[in-house]
Amino acid sequence: MxxxxxxxxxxxxxxxxxxxxxxxxxxxxxxxxxxxxxxxxxxxxxxxxxxxxxxxxxxxxxxxxxxxxxxxxxxxGLSDGNEWHPVQTAFKECHGLQCGYCTPGMVLAAVDLLGENPNPSEAEIREGLEGNLCRCTGYHNIVKSVAYAAELMGGGSK
Ligand code: FES
Ligand code: FES
Incomplete structure (x- = not known):
């Protein structure tokens, strides 16, 4: 041990x-x-x-x-216990999940992505999340969620 x-x-x-x-x-x-x-x-x-x-x-x-x-x-531990992290809010607002199984990983991958690139294009969002698979959503609303999260965090998407 x-x-x-x-x-x-x-x-x-x-x-x-x-x-x-x-x-x-x-x-x-x-x-x-x-x-x-x-x-x-x-x-x-x-x-x-x-x-x-x-x-x-x-x-x-x-x-x-x-x-x-x-x-x-x-x-x-992503939210402070009172307010959601903007990425969590964006996933809710943009319906970025269905069954939710991929969502914890998607959200945390998106947090890292937006930390590196606060103003990502759609292509950059798709590329940034390529290591995270979702069997439900077809990814469209996930990409929208990350773009909206960028807006909420003051970056916006290209
Ligand atoms: S459980 Fe870790 S990548 Fe699938
Ligand atoms: S929402 Fe079901 S796997 Fe992504």
Whole structure:
């Protein structure tokens, strides 16, 4: 077992984990962050996306020990508890979800995308989210949601 200390959604956690434990499994089974979901076994779908030190990663492709000393933001820590993050608001307003399974990962990938590029074109939004799969929406409203989130955050889309 290895000791890790990771700040998740603003709270520091200290834990003993097996070196092979995936970050997503520790988040879900170790500390109850079940808003981070597993959609595949192959690092393809992006449903498990979290922010690791501010950048989006597929938490099924990261070992928990690799997050030692880092800050992780899951969908459960994105809002401050009172107000939604603008990306969450935009997904609601633009109907950017149906079943919602992909949504935590989509939202966090979009947060990273807009941090890098506050004024993305439609093509840049599609490219930025290409690692996140949705089996329901056909992506149209997801792209609209991210463009609207850019507006809400003061960037706007091209
Ligand atoms: S569960 Fe991580 S990419 Fe699908
Ligand atoms: S809303 Fe169902 S998978 Fe995206």
């Amino acid at each position: 290895q000791h890790i200390s990771v700040t998740v959604d603003g709270m520091e956690y200290n834990a003993e984990v097996e070196p092979r434990t995936l970050l997503v499994h520790w988040l879900r089974n170790g500390i109850g962050k079940v808003g981070t979901v597993v959609g595949c076994d192959t690092s393809n779908c992006g449903a498990c996306t979290v922010l690791l030190d501010g950048r989006s990663v597929k938490s099924c492709s990261v070992l928990a020990v690799q997050a030692n000393g880092s800050e992780v933001t899951t969908i459960q």
